[in-house]
Amino acid sequence: MSSLLCSSIGKKLLMGLSGLFLMMFLLIHLTVNSLLLIPDGGDTFNAAAHFMATNPFIAVVEPLLAIGFIVHIVWGILLTLQNRKARGSARYASGNKTKGVTWASQNMLILGITLFAFLVLHVAHFWVKMKLTGDPLLNDVTVNIAGVPTEVENAYALINATFAELWVVIVYVVAGIGLALHLSHGFWSSFQTIGFSNDIWRKRLTILGNVYAWFVGIGFSLIALLQYLFFQG
Ligand code: HEM
Numbered sequence: 187m188s189s190l191l192c193s194s195i196g197k198k199l200l201m202g203l204s205g206l207f208l209m210m211f212l213l214i215h216l217t218v219n220s221l222l223l224i225p226d227g228g229d230t231f232n233a234a235a236h237f238m239a240t241n242p243f244i245a246v247v248e249p250l251l252a253i254g255f256i257v258h259i260v261w262g263i264l265l266t267l268q269n270r271k272a273r274g275s276a277r278y279a280s281g282n283k284t285k286g287v288t289w290a291s292q293n294m295l296i297l298g299i300t301l302f303a304f305l306v307l308h309v310a311h312f313w314v315k316m317k318l319t320g321d322p323l324l325n326d327v328t329v330n331i332a333g334v335p336t337e338v339e340n341a342y343a344l345i346n347a348t349f350a351e352l353w354v355v356i357v358y359v360v361a362g363i364g365l366a367l368h369l370s371h372g373f374w375s376s377f378q379t380i381g382f383s384n385d386i387w388r389k390r391l392t393i394l395g396n397v398y399a400w401f402v403g404i405g406f407s408l409i410a411l412l413q414y415l416f417f418q419g
Contacts, residue, residue, distance in 0.1 A: 197265045202379030204258040205372050209398070211251055212365075216405045223412055228342025229329045236331070236338035239316075259302060266295045290371040297368040304361040311348050316341060323347055349413035358410035366403025370396050 218238060221231040238244050290297065315321040316339065323343040328335050348354055373395030377383050383391060 194265070194268060197261045197268070198379050200257055200261050201265060202376040204254045204261070205376040206380070207250075207254045208258060209369065209373065209376070209402075211254075212369075212402050216402055216409075219409050220405070222342065222345060222409055222417075225417075228340070228346065229327075231342045231345075232327060232338050232340060233329045233331050233336075235341040236329075236336070239339070255305075259298065262295065262298050288371060290367040291375075294368065294371060297364055300364050301361065301368060304357065304364070307357065308361075311354075312341075312344065315344060346413060346417055349410050350418050352414065355410045355414040359407040362403045362405075362407030362410075364403075365406065366399045369399035369402060373398055 218231075218234050221234050222228070224230045316324065321344055324339050324341065325343075326337045327340045327343075329338055330336070331338075349358075374383065374388065374391035377391050378388070
């Protein structure tokens with residue numbers, strides 16, 4: 187089993203499966219974050235964040251998510267290094283540009299490293315404050331959940347204050363574009379790795395992947411930008 191996971195095909199399989207898992211997470215994450223754009227002072231978002239924070243299913247998924255990210259990052263680096271070694275100097279030879287090979291597909295490692303740097307900052311901005319250190323901005327507010335006034339953490343206030351800074355918004359917009367490029371290749375590549383691709387499906391998955399990738403990437407960028415432009419003060 188361990189030799190399968192360390193083989194080239196095993197590493198690729200783990201990359202594909204962890205990638206699919208992370209893509210599902212991103213869609214849910216984007217859906218919850220889109221509630222930040224409801225102009226109700228953050229009540230709906232805070233109620234949703236409270237639901238996510240107190241849901242036992244999410245408590246089980248969170249460690250799996252961390253494992254998914256670690257597997258995806260470590261195996262991604264190993265696989266790229268292994269491929270480069272196997273290809274030797276061939277990858278530097280001029281004039282060997284293959285038709286249909288996108289910039290994103292050739293730069294998955296650098297895109298992944300950029301996203302990792304973003305994630306370190308992102309986790310420090312929100313997760314660390316919400317789960318470990320606390321922050322005065324998170325002081326409880328009362329929101330109505332199914333007609334019941336409930337005290338919840340004011341995650342909205344923390345996010346809103348974070349997106350009051352232009353440099354942060356620029357980082358999120360750039361990360362959103364980087365994410366879109368990474369996913370535009372990662373989407374169909376994950377499906378191909380698990381064997382769900384042929385000539386017809388490859389074309390369809392490429393289109394679907396581009397729609398998904400730019401929807402998610404631009405979605406995250408827009409939330410940060412609109413928070414900065416229209417939700418301050
Ligand atoms: C507008 C953009 C975004 C906002 C407002 C946002 C907000 C948040 C918040 C508030 C948390 C803490 C949740 C908690 O601990 O309860 C969080 C965690 C997290 N975010 Fe984001 N996020 C954004 C974009 C992204 C992007 C682009 C990625 C991935 C590339 C990402 C990946 C994660 C991960 C892995 C966690 C930790 C796991 C978790 O707590 O669920 N986020 N985000």
